Amino acid sequence: MACIHLIGFLLLAAHTIAGAVLYDKTSQSDDVTHMVNDRALVFLGNMMSCTTNRTFLETLVDFGFYGCYCGFGGFGKPVDGVDRCCQTHDKCYEATNLIEGGVCYLTITAYIAPYKYNLHQCDTEDAHITCAGIDKYYWYDFLPKCSVAICKCDRDLAMCIARQPFNKKNRFHNRLKCFGEDVKEQARP
Structure with missing residues (x-):
């Protein structure tokens, strides 16, 4: 029995360490299948x-520190529709936590689950994303129910942001402005 667990662990480790994304061009040249394993943030x-319709780097720059909710953390009142999408995404990640009745063991799992x-x-108004169902995961995959849930959160964010106007002034937003006026007054010496 210990041998089976060891083999499973080694397969999981090899699968995770490989870190390769397999691009499977389908018959439609604009469809790309990402079947295994970057990290969730790269996905x-x-x-x-x-x-x-941005490069990966433009996406990081434009949305990584946008408003009060896009990027790590989030608090206060969203500054616009893009920021509301990020707030909803944060709530979606929180809902995946097992403590909240979700399928991920820890909140951090949402950020690392492939x-x-x-x-x-892609790069058209008809761009869309499909998440693989639980049946597309193998027995050795890392928390497949969690992975499916996280994929749906990320997909919903990407689709939501695509429908919102981008306001360049909210990029690199001063997060101190996210606090309510009451908090600002209390913080002054």
């Missing part, structure tokens, strides 16, 4: 690049 960047997805018609 999210790829999804957002597809739906917003998942499987397909990008369709």
